[in-house]
Structure formats: C-alpha cells, structure tokens
Amino acid sequence: MDDIVISVKGLTKSYGGFEAVRGVDFEVRRGHVLALLGPNGAGKTTTVEILEGYRQRDGGEVSVLGRDPSHRDKELRSRVGIVLQECAVDQYLTVTEAITQRAGLYPDPRPVDEVVSMVGLGAKGRCRIKTLSGGQQRRLDLGLALVGNPELIFLDEPTTGFDPSARRESWELVRGLCAEGRTVVLTTHYMDEAQALADQVTVIAAGKVVASGTPDTLGGRDQGETTVRFVLPAGVELCELPLPPDLRPEVRCGVVEVRLPDATALLHDLTGWALARGQVLDGLKVRRPSLEDVYLDLTGDDG
Numbered sequence: 001m002d003d004i005v006i007s008v009k010g011l012t013k014s015y016g017g018f019e020a021v022r023g024v025d026f027e028v029r030r031g032h033v034l035a036l037l038g039p040n041g042a043g044k045t046t047t048v049e050i051l052e053g054y055r056q057r058d059g060g061e062v063s064v065l066g067r068d069p070s071h072r073d074k075e076l077r078s079r080v081g082i083v084l085q086e087c088a089v090d091q092y093l094t095v096t097e098a099i100t101q102r103a104g105l106y107p108d109p110r111p112v113d114e115v116v117s118m119v120g121l122g123a124k125g126r127c128r129i130k131t132l133s134g135g136q137q138r139r140l141d142l143g144l145a146l147v148g149n150p151e152l153i154f155l156d157e158p159t160t161g162f163d164p165s166a167r168r169e170s171w172e173l174v175r176g177l178c179a180e181g182r183t184v185v186l187t188t189h190y191m192d193e194a195q196a197l198a199d200q201v202t203v204i205a206a207g208k209v210v211a212s213g214t215p216d217t218l219g220g221r222d223q224g225e226t227t228v229r230f231v232l233p234a235g236v237e238l239c240e241l242p243l244p245p246d247l248r249p250e251v252r253c254g255v256v257e258v259r260l261p262d263a264t265a266l267l268h269d270l271t272g273w274a275l276a277r278g279q280v281l282d283g284l285k286v287r288r289p290s291l292e293d294v295y296l297d298l299t300g301d302d303g
C-alpha cells in the first residue's frame with residue numbers, strides 16, 4: 001500500500017552470537033510518528049540503523065519508501081533524514097557551515113537560514129560546534145537531519161540533553177513536519193514525549209516487540225483501573241463515606257485510596273456527599289495508568 005512508508009517483517013540481527021533483534025514486525029503510515037520504546041539494549045538503535053541503511057540485517061523483510069534500505073541507493077538516502085544516537089560532525093565548523101555542507105548533499109535542500117532558525121539556533125549560526133552545549137549540539141543534529149527536506153525522518157533519542165522548553169519546541173517542530181505529510185520514527189526514553197507525539201507506539205524488549213498500540217491504548221491502558229485518592233476529612237469515619245460496599249478502600253496516613261474500573265458514579269456520590277455536608281475532599285486525585293506505568297509493566301523495567 002502506498003500509505004505504508006515503512007514495513008518490517010520478521011527482522012533479525014545478531015552481533016557475533018548475540019541476537020540483538022529477534023523477529024521484529026511493524027508498519028508506519030505516511031504522516032505518522034512511530035515511537036520505538038524499550039530499555040537500554042532492547043535493539044531500538046539496531047532496528048533504526050537497519051532501516052536507515054547503516055546496518056545490514058540478517059533476516060526478515062524491510063521496506064522503506066518502497067525500497068530495500070540495505071541497497072543504500074542514493075535516491076532513497078536523499079529522501080530520508082537521520083539523527084543518529086551519537087552524531088559526529090567536524091567540531092571546528094560553525095553551525096551554518098555544517099548545515100550548508102550537509103545541504104550540498106541533497107537535490108532539494110531547505111534554505112540553510114530557515115533550518116538554523118527552525119531548530120532554534122538562530123543566535124548561534126556563526127559559533128563553532130565545539131562551543132555549543134549538549135542540547136544545542138542535539139538541535140544541530142536535528143537541523144542536519146532536516147536540511148535535505150526529507151520525507152521520512154529517523155530521530156534516535158533526539159531530545160536527550162534538552163531543557164524542558166527546547167523539548168517542547170522540538171515537539172512543535174515534529175508536529176509541523178507531520179502536518180506537511182512527513183513521517184517520523186522516534187526512539188525515546190521520555191514517555192511524555194511518546195505521549196505527546198506518537199500516533200503509534202511499539203515497545204521492544206530484548207529484541208522482540210512486546211506491545212504495540214496508540215499511546216492511549218497501549219497494553220490495555222484505556223481499560224486499566226482508575227485510582228481515586230483523597231484525604232479523609234477530619235472527624236469522618238471511613239464507614240460514613242458513600243462508597244459502594246464491594247469496594248475495599250485503603251487508608252494510608254489519612255489518605256483514602258480506592259481502585260475501580262470506572263470512577264464516574266463514585267465521584268458523583270463522593271462529591272455530592274461532601275458538598276451536602278460542607279466538607280472539602282482535600283487532595284482529590286483521579287488517576288488512570290500513565291504510559292509510563294504501562295511501559296514499566298510491559299518491560300519489567302521498574303528497577
């Protein structure tokens with residue numbers, strides 16, 4: 001299908017005797033963001049580098065923009081932009097020089113000044129790369145990936161070392177790229193980044209896909225239990241609360257916690273009860289499992 005920009009089936013890759021990728025499958029649609037999540041050593045970078053044509057696979061089928069990336073053909077490379085996990089550029093070039101040099105490799109580059117400001121380095125154009133902070137170097141990496149006007153962009157941990165506002169800016173940048181119909185494959189350890197950007201999340205652990213879905217439904221997250229917490233009002237006994245009899249509330253340090261599939265009716269009863277008695281439910285919180293909760297469950301990576 002024309003809409004499928006990347007298709008991976010049964011992908012395998014070993015280093016020596018070690019199987020780093022053990023039969024990975026996924027697809028990515030045009031204009032979508034795929035977030036690949038997984039603990040260190042899961043095989044994310046290996047997978048991404050195979051899709052980029054930087055590594056040869058051992059087995060499986062891979063199609064990127066309708067081609068096999070292992071052939072490393074020039075046309076495919078000109079349509080793809082890459083932020084490597086570790087980037088090596090000549091540290092003595094200035095930001096503008098580095099981007100200009102990279103632009104020269106592509107048939108239809110974006111204007112260099114536009115790219116420099118897109119990645120928030122407008123004030124740093126004439127600075128040598130070696131003088132940039134870690135986060136600024138990462139922005140430059142993003143600029144280098146985007147200057148070729150790519151249809152498909154691979155971002156391997158692109159916001160590591162960014163301050164919070166730089167991360168938000170780069171999220172806006174990625175959203176803008178997708179709005180233009182470009183496709184993005186992202187690896188990240190930041191669950192909020194995956195939540196904010198991804199249309200599709202694929203979790204890899206020990207070389208295998210352990211779950212796939214949207215950020216909101218991954219691992220049955222949308223069907224997970226809701227937790228309701230609040231401080232037990234002074235002078236109120238637990239048995240006075242309008243809780244359904246089958247619920248078993250826990251009380252710790254004066255905080256009541258109940259878990260149930262859907263909290264709608266409970267919240268109605270509780271807040272109605274509190275209002276009628278002129279009570280305040282201090283610290284009232286309603287929480288569904290976060291993407292991080294689900295991720296930690298799936299990967300057993302909870303320390």
Ligand SMILES: Nc1ncnc2c1ncn2[C@@H]1O[C@H](COP(=O)(O)OP(=O)(O)O)[C@@H](O)[C@H]1O
Nearest residue numbers: 015016020038039040041042043044045046047
């Ligand atoms: N060039 C290599 N030679 C040998 N082992 C490697 C090489 N690259 C990666 N590995 C191993 O393969 C596994 C997957 O690595 P990687 O794909 O970098 O994982 P991730 O990006 O998910 O952290 C790790 O155990 C790593 O040590």
Ligand SMILES: [Mg+2]
Nearest residue numbers: 044045046085
């Ligand atoms: Mg990696």
